[in-house]
Amino acid sequence: MTRAATLVAPAPRTAGQPSLPRRIVADRNGLIGVVLVGLLVVVAVVSLVHLGQDPLAQNRTGQLAGPSGAHWLGTDQFGRDIAARVAAGVFASLRVALVSVGMATIVGGLLGVLSGFAGGVLDAVVGRCTDVLFAFPATLLALALVAALGHGWFNTAIAIAVVYTPIFVRVARGPVLTVRESEYVKAGRVLGFSRSRLLFRHVLPNVGAPIAVQVALALSWAILTEAGLSFLGLGTQPPSPSLGLMVSDARNFFPDAWWTLLFPALAVVVAVVGLNMVGDGLRNALDPRRS
Amino acid sequence: MSLRYLLGRVAGMLGTLVGVAVVVFVVLRALPGDTITAKLGTQAATLTADQRAALRHFYGLDSSPVTQFFRWFGGLLHGDLGVSMDTGVPVTHLIGDALPVTLELAVLAMVIAVPVGVLFGMLAASRPGAVRDLSVQGVGLLGLAVPEFVVATVTVAWLASAFAYTPSAGTYVSIGDSFGGNLRQMLYPALVLAIGLAATVMRTTRSAYLEAAGSDFVRTARGKGVTEARVRFRHILHNAGIPIVTMVGIQFGYLLGGTLVVEQVFALPGLGRLLLDGILHQDYAIVQGVTLLVAAAFVVVNFGVDVVYRLLDPRTRSEGRRA
Secondary structure, three states: OOHHHHHHOOOOOOOOOOOHHHHHHHOHHHHHHHHHHHHHHHHHHHHHOOOOOOOOOOOOOOOOOOOOOOOOOOEOOOOOEHHHHHHHHHHHHHHHHHHHHHHHHHHHHHHHHHHHHHOHHHHHHHHHHHHHHHOOOHHHHHHHHHHHHOOOHHHHHHHHHHHHHHHHHHHHHHHHHHHHOOHHHHHHHHOOOOHHHHHHHHHHHHOHHHHHHHHHHHHHHHHHHHHHHHHOOOOOOOOOOOHHHHHHHHOOOOOOOOHHHHHHHHHHHHHHHHHHHHHHHHHHHHOHHHO | OOHHHHHHHHHHHHHHHHHHHHHHHHHHHOOOOOHHHHHHHHHHHHOOHHHHHHHHHHOOOOOOHHHHHHHHHHHHHOOOOOEOOOOOOEHHHHHHHHHHHHHHHHHHHHHHHHHHHHHHHHHHHHOOOOHHHHHHHHHHHHHHHOOHHHHHHHHHHHHHHHHOOOOOHHHOOOOOOOHHHHHHHHHHHHHHHHHHHHHHHHHHHHHHHHHHHOOHHHHHHHHOOOOHHHHHHHHHHHHHHHHHHHHHHHHHHHHHHOOHHHHHHOOOOOHHHHHHHHHHOOOHHHHHHHHHHHHHHHHHHHHHHHHHHHHHOHHHOOOOOOO
């Protein structure tokens, strides 16, 4: 099939249609987003293997030095290499974001699909619980949970996961209600398929699209929240590198030592913009009206 | 809007509020550490077992969690949020002092953000896909993506170098003391908050405006020769108003719990700082009180938005269920 043909005549969503990654990259926003996020992932992986500098190594003689050949992004108040710390901070942010959103997607998605599919008491109970969690402004709920759970990256991840779980419940439940009444599920029921087969083979694959978009947006919110909590001293604890903490430390040295603030802040912005654009790209790629 | 619908919604809201109280209590009961140790610091080590038990009894920490919940909840209904363990001051007094600061900040940020967001949203939607649209959208995305704590930090550093002004909690001037002095302290934090808000309002306005601009009555208005400005403001914006009003209301609710970072950086004695201090000092009563108040305010604001929405949109009046 030529490219022009796919553009003119929307192909049915079966064989012959470009794969999902291809369709995301074909969208301009999606492409920019994938590049930005890919860049960050590379940075995070590099930080894992510690190319060059140790993010914790202090240097008493080279404090608050500007960008140079030895330290590409300069050094902080303890003479630590900013580039290495930003890279390690990106890794820490992505770890919190992936773990928290992973938990929220699995728990929230399953609860949403199950309650939408089963209906009845389960649906009512899950619905009331999500209503109560929705009653809290997101930041406030994350903060209260972190206060209760204590510091550390995993507790931050749990707090963010709890905030996002009800969102995934709603995003998953809505389409299930429609799909449940569709012809093909009714046909499956008539053919005597088991409930679990209907659920996993027929319903789940068709609610993936809205969940995928929500995952990208949730990841960007998780990164912002993790950075904010660390900035307030409630997330990652020093001396571990964290983007929020780096900005907080930089307060005392800005604007003279601008590099201490600019680079960690830039990393957060790139992550959030990138993930948002991936979300836009996904939405466009998954929208059957625009394929 | 039927009375029956309204009563049903009020009952639902009260149920949610009770649920909120339960969540706040359960979550904050799990706070790590012993509040008595947190309060007395190193002195706690010198307490005898009897003294410790007496203190636990005094703060009501020795009864069962269920008893503690009902005691706390009963107090809530009488407007009693408990006493700060740190200072011995009733939490209602602390909140009473802090709430006006946060409210003023939120209102000021809204006053700045809504006109900016609506106008830029209209500008972007006036020619979708054009340079103006893409640039407004790009700036809007940046406004959402640059964290508040970065903007706040840079602003404070700039104020310090340009005006030798450093915010500090001791010098807060309330609006009653001096209007100008108060505005000097509140304007910049409000501006920082307004950036993200304006971006959100802009996005909502843009999509609502685009949707309304495609309707038949707009084509009719243009066809009968209504001036372009009148079409834009009277016909399109008027009909795009409902989603915008809804979004502004929801954002206002968020703002009550979302001024924390800005209050912290600008050293303003609002609810956010009170909450943060409570968390850092493990002062449950404060954390419970503020969290509960903000969540309750959020629920009530959302309820208000829902009711206003139904009043504004005749199409939703007849239906008894939530769309």
